[in-house]
Amino acid sequence: MGERRGLVEENTKRRPLKRNQPMCPYMICKSNKAQNLEICTPLGSSLFPLKQSRLISREWLQARLVMLAAAPAIVVERGLKRAEWPRSKVEVRRMKGRSIQAVLSSTGRSLSSSSSSPSLSYVEKRLSFLASFSTQRQPLQNPFLSRLLGFPRKPNSSVVSSSSSSSSSSSSVTLRFLSTSSSSSEEQEDIDHIEANEQEDSFQCETIGEGESTDGWEEEDEAEPEIGDGGDGGGVVLQGVPWGESALSIARDVLLQFGNDTKLYAFKTTPRGYVYVRLDKLSNEYGCPNMEELESYSQEFKKRLDEVGELGKIPNNLALEVSSPGAERILKVPNDLDRFKDKPMRVCYVDVESKCQEKDGVFMLDSMETESESCVWKLANVKENRDPESKGRPLSRKQKDWRLKVPFGMHRRNLDRELIKLSFVLVDEMIHIYLLLYFCSPTHCSAGILDCMGLLVDRAVKLVESMAFSGARNERGEVRIHESLDELSTDLAYHIAELSEASVKERGVFAIALSGGSLVGLMGKLCEPPYNKTVDWAKWYIFWADERVVAKNHADSNYKLAKDGLLSKVPIVPSHVHSINDSVSAEEAADDYEFAIRQLVKTRVVSVSEISDCPKFDLILLGMGPDGHVASLFPTHSVLNERDEWVTFITDSPKPPPERITFTLPVINSASNVAVVVTGESKAEALHLAIDDVGPDGVSLPARMVQPTKGKLVWFLDKPAASKLDCSQFSE
């Protein structure tokens, strides 16, 4: 949550309707509490002149309902080639027992593949079928409408959105299978059945009224994407379903057959038995696997789910949807920008001058300034940015030269640094708006003001929430609570990479001390793109905050854990890896290790604290045990009082193995940065004692004693671990 974020949004961003623009099919995407409905077109701007929105009256809308019903037909009538389709979504739906209905909807992306696979030929057929869709239908019986009608969907999580506006070839196809236990021949049968019964299908479509469920499918959450939402925001969200982990591990396993190029972008399970998978293809400019790849992944995954379902390990009636986020994904600022730098992005940002005014636009990345931690944006050459009077001419020189510098932190949802300042501004503005409302009679109170008020309240709530959840700082450090382990590891990798970059810039090296345990697995994202390439590994010097005195190839060795999980996967210089001498006693190993560190302090590979004479590591990474131990400092152990040594030893560890060496508290608390990574419910109580500083005075809880004198302390937590924290009351 504390990470920088961005959003790639579908290019149907609502904007005021420009004058002189021709009519185009609309779909209702928003209705507000007042008389007006906001309407926006479902189509990509590169293909259609109107992807704008405007407020219109109900009467106006009613007069055009027929048009709404016919929207998909109009798309086809315009004679688009298949490759130009802005977005096609195939939903194979099982309705009422074995009857299957398929619907194709157009909402902004294209099919890129020209396969003769059943699904694709089905889409083609369906397209021509929709072309003959009668404009005389009762619109509210149109299944598209029953899905699209809804309440306002305010973008609430955006920062930067990569817009497919200037390109029409971004592909995203969704494949859905209900009931994983059906065989593939049955599916083929089902598809044939659909093709043979299109008229019947259309009848079924028509008979579904507004508000009724259109089929057995659970529609994905309509909320705007958020980082780590398991949808277009990526990440893994299992929603506590007991079979979620198994399904995830099967999903990952199946992916291995698809090479290194295809990654799991998002994975979501729902308590109603749905599995949503989004695949990311690194070599594709939009990150889209093609139709065949999605299909074969889908088939294989489904087969594997069926097999495991047969054994009774997971439910055997799961519904599966495999798709790709395409260009409609959230981008993290700055990490993801490089990958999509050649694409126009919808950038949502807080205006630096007005401080609280959120703006957005379709920009291209001009440059990134590491020193000032800012992005420099230029206008993208897309219709939205062109002067409507210029009759299709490209951007003017002035527009081309225009630049916008936005600090990383001012991209939307990245407000934690500005929390206090912003919330004051908000309160101020809210008072003004309140006064305005007070002086207006209700009849004069426009929807605009209400909207504005709503937006501000919304923002205020979000700010308070984020203050509680991400970046909340007290003397116990910054607490970051993550929705999922995936989100945590993403944030952790980002944090480490950021500190590494800063330290290499400042000192030419990065001295990092690791711990063992679950921490190492959670650092895994460092071995993946972009970090495996972007981190200056040659400048890393590795140490251990604690180590078990066992052979380096022993399963209990923290060195072995880090080597297998990280060090062997990235180009770290072997001589920069400072592990303990495992062939001597614990006491000697501690002495040797301290001596080695002293040499490196002399050469300033490791910096020195200005306050104590202790080494000042650039980053010390700690885990925490359920008993509150950190490194190998266990509760009530006498080494907690060690003030002279840098590295000490124990031979009576309550957790095996008994012989260990460990950094002492003065060393830990002298570091420039300390990150404590804690996950799992079993640690919730100790974490509460450590962070909320409660419990009997004088309890020697090691995690509570981690208090860097001058350095920065960040807690990386998952929700179960954070469940007993005082701030967890805000989590619902």
Ligand SMILES: O=C1O[C@H](COP(=O)(O)O)[C@@H](O)[C@H](O)[C@H]1O
């Ligand atoms: O024994 C140890 O345990 C802690 C915590 O491990 P975890 O698996 O519960 O995260 C670890 O930080 C320490 O380095 C290790 O030696």
